[in-house]
Amino acid sequence: MTLAEGILAGDQRALARLITMVENRPQEAISDLQALYPHTGKALVVGITGPPGAGKSTLVGRLAKKLRQLGKTVGIIAVDPTSPFTGGAILGDRIRMQELATDPGVFIRSMGTRGSLGGLAKATHNVIRILDAAGKDYIFVETVGVGQSEVDIVKTADTTLVVLVPGLGDDIQTIKAGILEIADIFVVNKADRQGADRVVAELEMMLDLSNREAAWRPPVYSTIATTNKGIDAVVEGIEGHIQHLRQNGQLEVRRRERYRTEIMAIVEEEIKARLLDLWSAGGLEQLLEKVAAREKDPFAAAREILQPITGNGKGGTP
Amino acid sequence: MTDRPIRVLIAKPGLDGHDRGAKVLARALRDAGMEVIYTGLRQTPEQIVETGIQEDVDVIGLSILSGAHNHLFPRVMELLREKGAEDILVIGGGIIPEDDIPALKEAGIAEIFTPGTTTQAVIEYIKERAQQS
Numbered sequence: 496m497t498l499a500e501g502i503l504a505g506d507q508r509a510l511a512r513l514i515t516m517v518e519n520r521p522q523e524a525i526s527d528l529q530a531l532y533p534h535t536g537k538a539l540v541v542g543i544t545g546p547p548g549a550g551k552s553t554l555v556g557r558l559a560k561k562l563r564q565l566g567k568t569v570g571i572i573a574v575d576p577t578s579p580f581t582g583g584a585i586l587g588d589r590i591r592m593q594e595l596a597t598d599p600g601v602f603i604r605s606m607g608t609r610g611s612l613g614g615l616a617k618a619t620h621n622v623i624r625i626l627d628a629a630g631k632d633y634i635f636v637e638t639v640g641v642g643q644s645e646v647d648i649v650k651t652a653d654t655t656l657v658v659l660v661p662g663l664g665d666d667i668q669t670i671k672a673g674i675l676e677i678a679d680i681f682v683v684n685k686a687d688r689q690g691a692d693r694v695v696a697e698l699e700m701m702l703d704l705s706n707r708e709a710a711w712r713p714p715v716y717s718t719i720a721t722t723n724k725g726i727d728a729v730v731e732g733i734e735g736h737i738q739h740l741r742q743n744g745q746l747e748v749r750r751r752e753r754y755r756t757e758i759m760a761i762v763e764e765e766i767k768a769r770l771l772d773l774w775s776a777g778g779l780e781q782l783l784e785k786v787a788a789r790e791k792d793p794f795a796a797a798r799e800i801l802q803p804i805t806g807n808g809k810g811g812t813p
Numbered sequence: 814m815t816d817r818p819i820r821v822l823i824a825k826p827g828l829d830g831h832d833r834g835a836k837v838l839a840r841a842l843r844d845a846g847m848e849v850i851y852t853g854l855r856q857t858p859e860q861i862v863e864t865g866i867q868e869d870v871d872v873i874g875l876s877i878l879s880g881a882h883n884h885l886f887p888r889v890m891e892l893l894r895e896k897g898a899e900d901i902l903v904i905g906g907g908i909i910p911e912d913d914i915p916a917l918k919e920a921g922i923a924e925i926f927t928p929g930t931t932t933q934a935v936i937e938y939i940k941e942r943a944q945q946s
Binding site: 514577 | 842846851
């Protein structure tokens, strides 16, 4: 039985193993991913992002539990940072989701970023696909704790939640570009802490100032994830946003944009792999030498490398 | 095989709250280039096995200081066998009397590391064994 067949038959081990393969040896996973593709497209993908320690994992655990009570199955991808020095990682998001560990309707996978800088792991979109094919109704993607500009999640999720907490700065932060722009829903967690009301007010003010198309104004929810306070409202908010996307066709538009990005990324990688293959017999080193000796500039060298594709050595459109 | 990180689950079964050793080891394995899934205190064998399977780990490291190892370690092995996941390497650490070790190994625990073991010894053991599989 192939891994794909195992996954469609509900085998958890096959599911876990294909995820590992996608992370480690993606080329070998292609045929299984192809076999799973017709079974995907049903899951709703919810992104959770925010600064370290905001309570993303706890919140995901609570949201998942609520959805389970509503009879939905849930996949969770929790990304933590990989060390740039050793390649190792501590993946600790599951600590906050312990009670879900033995629920057969929940599958949790921790991933290291392994060098990716946008807040996600490179294999994330394929892992989403796999969990989707395995029949999960909702897939939560929890990013690493982010700063201001790690926004890959918005290219990955149907709905993006930005989780904030009191004490991170004044209202000037709310008018900066970056992660605050990508929220479909805001969650102000640790709402029992001093200053939580002010964060809510500042976000509302920021939203008042926004001249982005007014079809959807991100709602701002207050939660205390550790005590389950405010969780039901967030689940309703997620459902409300998905419904909004469906009604005006935006869900399909967003997904189509993702397909475009994904296909182009595959094309890019294949071209790169093939060209490097062609140039691997020492030609590349010679070019490097010439660039180092100022006999050739980097643009000319790149065009020479691309010659097998462009034909004329000048680059540009065919 | 060499450029893939070894994945290790560090789990604390039982009811003791002493996780210093588990954390020190988790950090050391991280610094040795491994991906360490750390799940915190008071895990049931069921939670540990389910987590090990979902995370597709190469190794499960069980840390215990409560004295309940003779019950909890074999239970983990039993559940792994039930799930067809007995290929995952399981090692144990903590305050475990010498006399208990043979029976634990009999139950399928590959190695027991007692107080005084260096983190380097555990790293080398895991690297050697994980590369065989």
